[in-house]
Amino acid sequence: MSMNPQLERLHPYPFERLNQLKAGIVPPSHLAPISLSIGEPKHPSPAFVKQVLVDHIDALAVYPTTKGGQPLRDAIATWLQKRFNLPSGSITADQHVLPVTGTREALFAFTQAVIDRDTSPLVVSPNPFYQIYEGAALLAGADVHYLDCTDENQFIADLNTVPEAVWQRCQLLHLCSPGNPTGAVMSIAQLQQAIALADKYDFLIASDECYSEIYLDEDNPPPGLLDACAQLGRTDYARCVVFHSLSKRSNLPGLRSGFVAGDATLLQRFLQYRTYHGCAMSLSVQAASTAAWRDEQHVIENRRLYADKFAAVTDILRPVLNFPTPQASFYLWAETPIDDRDFAKGLFAQENVTLLPGQYLSRDSAQGNPGQNRVRMALVADIDECIDAAQRIKRFVENLVK
Numbered sequence: 001m002s003m004n005p006q007l008e009r010l011h012p013y014p015f016e017r018l019n020q021l022k023a024g025i026v027p028p029s030h031l032a033p034i035s036l037s038i039g040e041p042k043h044p045s046p047a048f049v050k051q052v053l054v055d056h057i058d059a060l061a062v063y064p065t066t067k068g069g070q071p072l073r074d075a076i077a078t079w080l081q082k083r084f085n086l087p088s089g090s091i092t093a094d095q096h097v098l099p100v101t102g103t104r105e106a107l108f109a110f111t112q113a114v115i116d117r118d119t120s121p122l123v124v125s126p127n128p129f130y131q132i133y134e135g136a137a138l139l140a141g142a143d144v145h146y147l148d149c150t151d152e153n154q155f156i157a158d159l160n161t162v163p164e165a166v167w168q169r170c171q172l173l174h175l176c177s178p179g180n181p182t183g184a185v186m187s188i189a190q191l192q193q194a195i196a197l198a199d200k201y202d203f204l205i206a207s208d209e210c211y212s213e214i215y216l217d218e219d220n221p222p223p224g225l226l227d228a229c230a231q232l233g234r235t236d237y238a239r240c241v242v243f244h245s246l247s248k249r250s251n252l253p254g255l256r257s258g259f260v261a262g263d264a265t266l267l268q269r270f271l272q273y274r275t276y277h278g279c280a281m282s283l284s285v286q287a288a289s290t291a292a293w294r295d296e297q298h299v300i301e302n303r304r305l306y307a308d309k310f311a312a313v314t315d316i317l318r319p320v321l322n323f324p325t326p327q328a329s330f331y332l333w334a335e336t337p338i339d340d341r342d343f344a345k346g347l348f349a350q351e352n353v354t355l356l357p358g359q360y361l362s363r364d365s366a367q368g369n370p371g372q373n374r375v376r377m378a379l380v381a382d383i384d385e386c387i388d389a390a391q392r393i394k395r396f397v398e399n400l401v402k
Contacts, residue, residue, distance in 0.1 A: 009138040013131060014360035021345055027352035034389040036377045037356040039180070039330065043251040043305055043380075046298045052291045053255075059283035066275045068099035072286045075293040076259050084227040090235040091226070095264040098271060099281050099289070102256040103210045103243040104132055107174075110241070110260065111136035113273040114204055115171055122169035126157045126176055128361035128371045130208060133174045142171065146363050148370045155182035155324060155333070159193055167201040178211040178222055181361055181376040182333045183326020185215075191228035198239045204266065207242045210258070213249040213299055215328035216307050222328050226262060237262040248330070249299055250292045257281060257289040306330050309379045309386045316390040320397040332377040333358070337400055340375050350399075351392035 012020075018037060027033065067073075073093035080091050091097065100106035107130075115121050115137070123137035127146035137144050145166050147157030156179070173194060177186040191207075198205050207225035215221055229237045245258035260267065274280075281289070292298075313332065314325070323334040336343040340357040347353050356378075358371030377393075379386050 004139070006139045006141060010135055011131075014356060017360050018344070018354070018356060021341060021357070022348055022354070025345070025349045027348055028350070031352040031392070032388075033352050033354070034381065034385055034392070035354045036379065036381070036386075036389055037354045039248075039378045039380065040253055041248055041251045041330075041380050042382065043302060045251050045255075046292065046295070048295070048298075049250065049252065049255075049288050049292050053284055053288040056284045056287040059287065062283055064280040064283050064286065066280045067271060068097075068281060069283065069286050072099055072281075072290045072293075073097045075290045076261065079293045080226065080261055083221070084224050084230070086226060086230050087235055090230065090237075091261065092264075096237070096261055096267065098260045098267050098274070099286065100243075100258050100260055100274075101279050101281050101285075102247065103208060103245040103258045105256075105279060106243055106258060106260050107132050107206065107208060108136040109274065109277055109279070110206055110243075110270060111140050111142075111172060113270050114266070115140035115142050117141035119171075120169060121171045122166065123172045123174065124162070124166065124170050124203075125174045126179065127363055127365060128181055128358065129174070130176060130180050131361070133176075133208075134363075137172070143169075144363075145170070146365055148365050148367055149179065149182055149184065150367075150370050151324070155179060155184035156186055156190060159190070159197060167197060167203070170201060170203040173198065173203055173205050175205060175207040175225065177207065177209065177224075178215070178326070178328035180208075180211065180329060181331045181356075181358070182324065183211075183329040183331055184324070185222040185327040188223050188228050188231060191223065191225055192232060195225075195228060195232065195234070195240065203239070205240050207240070209242050210245040210248055211329040212244065214303060214306055214330055216303075216310060216326070218300075218303065229262075236264070239263060239266075241266055246289060246292050249302070251302060252288075252292065255285055255288060257285055257292075305383070306379065309383050312383060312387050313377075313379060313390040316387065316394055320394050330379050332379065334375055334377060336373050336375055337397065338373075340371065340373050344375055346400075347393065347396050351396050353389050353392050353396075355393075 362371030
């Protein structure tokens with residue numbers, strides 16, 4: 001049976017590899033299982049959002065439009081302008097905003113829509129990375145060039161190291177700020193450097209900012225790509241699109257609600273693609289999403305919960321593991337004293353705690369694998385469970401070095 005040959009290029013997904021790593025291991029039954037492997041928020045979803053969803057349940061009887069309703073697009077445009085201090089009127093609900101059913105599907109679909117398969121396309125991605133960047137590129141017929149994010153460059157890809165031949169083939173640059181899994185945040189200057197390169201070499205920038213609302217310093221929210229554009233006076237946001245979601249910001253991963261915003265010309269063409277793609281957001285979900293984007297108090301409380309967990313877990317693990325203090329996101333990107341796969345396997349076998357080996361989020365490069373000897377810990381459970389996990393990890397590490 002003939003199918004898309006690009007399917008053969010896909011790598012096993014990280015969690016598939018993790019399941020294989022754990023296969024056959026029987027962890028101690030007296031220890032309750034704790035999973036810090038998947039970035040699925042576990043804080044309660046806001047009650048008022050759930051109530052709005054219930055109140056609009058009859059809207060399930062109506063087909064939604066791909067473009068999304070005016071109230072939701074208005075709420076998103078207002079939030080963007082306020083959050084990133086964008087010039088009044090530069091982000092409009094009609095031209096610059098497109099609701100999507102989560103950043104995952106939008107990142108994938110955007111890549112399919114913009115890649116020209118007939119020109120030996122190249123997609124440039126951070127390394128480690130969210131696996132959708134790579135999978136979408138490969139299925140679009142593109143090759144991927146990986147930019148290592150290591151402690152030597154503060155876990156932010158150094159665009160100065162990219163050969164000109166790579167930029168000449170590049171059609172799409174993926175940015176992830178705050179970074180998954182590192183929590184590193186790109187500066188305005190670094191974002192503006194990417195914009196200048198996009199102009200010079202004629203490529204597009206897709207900035208994944210789904211962790212932008214989970215940060216530790218309440219007075220220092222991470223900047224974004226549209227913010228960088230605006231500070232250049234680039235209020236057409238040419239070549240630039242950003243991806244945001246309610247999953248992390250509002251603890252609504254099952255709602256499947258986010259948006260794409262930026263270059264109006266790109267979004268008009270992307271809307272055309274999505275009309276055929278068939279991924280319109282239900283009116284019930286639109287109503288709930290509108291309420292979520294209009295409220296900040298639940299987001300502030302969400303950040304407080306994460307800050308408390310980071311403080312508690314850091315106090316326990318800092319004496320035994322080395323890791324950067326993340327500027328944002330809910331991950332710790334910890335260095336391991338042994339191979340990351342062996343570390344994850346042994347921790348599960350001895351302490352019934354599941355982490356994600358860093359190599360499963362990265363690809364080999366000329367300099368090695370930037371995920372090697374690192375693990376990703378997602379501090380998504382409640383604080384007591386995170387503290388319990390941290391204490392077990394500490395015990396495991398201490399036993400390793402005896």
